[in-house]
Every structure is written in C-alpha cells, then in structure tokens.
Amino acid sequence: MSAILEVTDVSKSFSGHTVLNRVNITLEAGRVAGLMGPNGAGKTTLMKTIMKIVKPDSGSIRVCGSNAVEAIHRNTAFMPDRNQLFLWMKIRDAIRYYEDMFGDFDAKRAVDLCQILGLDPAASIRTLSKGTVIRTLVMLTFSRNARLYLLDEPIGWFDPLAKHNILKTILAGINEESTVLISTHQVKDVEMILDDVLFLNYGSLILTDTAENIRQEHGQSIEDRYLEVFQNA
Numbered sequence: 001m002s003a004i005l006e007v008t009d010v011s012k013s014f015s016g017h018t019v020l021n022r023v024n025i026t027l028e029a030g031r032v033a034g035l036m037g038p039n040g041a042g043k044t045t046l047m048k049t050i051m052k053i054v055k056p057d058s059g060s061i062r063v064c065g066s067n068a069v070e071a072i073h074r075n076t077a078f079m080p081d082r083n084q085l086f087l088w089m090k091i092r093d094a095i096r097y098y099e100d101m102f103g104d105f106d107a108k109r110a111v112d113l114c115q116i117l118g119l120d121p122a123a124s125i126r127t128l129s130k131g132t133v134i135r136t137l138v139m140l141t142f143s144r145n146a147r148l149y150l151l152d153e154p155i156g157w158f159d160p161l162a163k164h165n166i167l168k169t170i171l172a173g174i175n176e177e178s179t180v181l182i183s184t185h186q187v188k189d190v191e192m193i194l195d196d197v198l199f200l201n202y203g204s205l206i207l208t209d210t211a212e213n214i215r216q217e218h219g220q221s222i223e224d225r226y227l228e229v230f231q232n233a
C-alpha cells in the first residue's frame with residue numbers, strides 16, 4: 001500500500017528567498033505527525049504546497065498515490081490558519097456549504113462535533129471570536145472522512161479545556177486509513193498525540209523521527225528535543 005502523503009524534494013522560493021529547501025516527507029496511514037518550527041520556517045507554505053495552492057519550483061507531491069489536484073483536494077481536508085468562511089453565514093450554513101462541497105462530509109458527525117467543541121450552529125460567523133472560528137474550522141475539517149487531514153495551527157488560540165477537546169476531536173477523527181499532519185507551536189500540548197515529529201527550520205527539515213524514538217533513544221520529551229535541536233541549529 002502506498003503512503004498517504006509523499007513530499008519529494010520540494011523546493012520553493014519567493015523573490016529569491018528560499019522558503020522550502022528540498023523537503024522530503026513520507027507519512028503512512030494511521031499516523032499523527034507534528035510539523036514544528038519557528039515563525040517563518042515555512043510550515044504554512046508547505047501545507048499550501050501540498051494543497052497545490054502554492055506551486056513548488058521543483059519536486060512533487062502525492063496524496064494516496066496521486067499528484068492530480070482533484071485527487072489531492074478530494075482526499076485531503078485542509079484547515080488553514082485563518083478564517084476562509086463567508087462572514088454572512090451562520091455555522092449551520094457553513095455545515096451545509098461543506099456538505100455540498102465535499103462528498104465525504106458527514107453531517108451527523110458535524111452535529112456531534114458542534115456539541116463536543118461547544119459550538120452553537122445558529123451563531124453567526126461574523127460575530128465569532130478568533131478561537132471559536134478555529135473551533136468551527138476544526139469541526140468542519142473533521143466532519144469529512146478524508147484520508148489526509150492538514151491542520152495549520154489548530155490549537156494556538158485556546159484555553160486548556162478547549163485544547164483538550166480539540167485534541168480529542170483530532171484523535172477521534174483518525175483511523176487506520178487516514179493520517180493527520182498538524183503544524184503547531186504548541187509542542188508540549190500536542191506531544192501526547194504525535195506518532196511522528198518533523199522539525200522545519202528556514203525551509204529545511206532538520207529532524208524527522210518518531211515520537212517513540214525521541215522518548216526511548218534520546219530519553220527526551222518532544223519539547224526538550226525541540227529546544228535542543230533548535231538551540232543548536
């Protein structure tokens with residue numbers, strides 16, 4: 001069986017400034033991977049490149065074995081780091097919109113996730129706080145039965161209980177046929193749900209490892225490993 005996500009030798013520059021430098025990632029099914037690195041490391045650019053929103057200068061992206069944009073969008077539920085929902089909608093309109101857009105959308109799961117994440121379907125998107133917008137995006141993303149979930153900083157804005165509920169949603173959403181790639185600065189918060197760890201620095205992957213290996217071989221938490229690797233980078 002092929003990997004869910006294959007990023008092969010992907011490079012991208014903006015105006016001569018290298019933002020992604022020969023990035024290689026392979027994620028198998030059933031994994032939760034954390035993409036971590038300082039501000040400006042290239043995390044969002046990498047996610048947009050996977051979604052083909054940004055065109056790489058070189059290299060290739062495959063999701064479930066295909067590099068076709070239609071197949072990538074069909075198989076991938078992408079949660080961007082900012083609100084891309086229409087402000088005039090209520091949350092329930094956004095649910096209907098996603099249901100129309102994506103054949104894999106599960107409206108029943110959307111209702112359940114609204115409850116878990118404390119969302120009122122009658123609330124107007126325009127009036128939502130930043131944190132509630134992100135919770136809405138998490139709800140919409142995980143209401144899809146996608147093979148790959150790409151989440152760009154899904155827990156940065158939250159209080160501990162909301163973080164807990166979001167992480168619970170992520171874990172409940174994954175099965176042996178799907179994979180999650182989370183970009184985040186909240187290393188400590190996500191460490192318990194990660195199988196794979198990717199450290200990105202100035203566009204280069206400077207560490208790719210399993211969470212288990214970091215704990216067992218290095219005897220470190222992911223946060224301690226992050227501090228050590230980036231202090232010496």
Ligand SMILES: Nc1ncnc2c1ncn2[C@@H]1O[C@H](COP(=O)(O)OP(=O)(O)OP(=O)(O)O)[C@@H](O)[C@H]1O
Nearest residue numbers: 014015019037038039040041042043044045046185
């Ligand atoms: N469309 C663009 N045009 C020019 N430069 C860009 C563009 N998009 C991103 N960049 C630059 O690419 C670099 C990486 O940005 P990116 O948003 O991918 O980083 P990030 O790791 O997600 O950062 P953060 O953690 O702050 O969200 C930055 O220097 C940014 O200014």
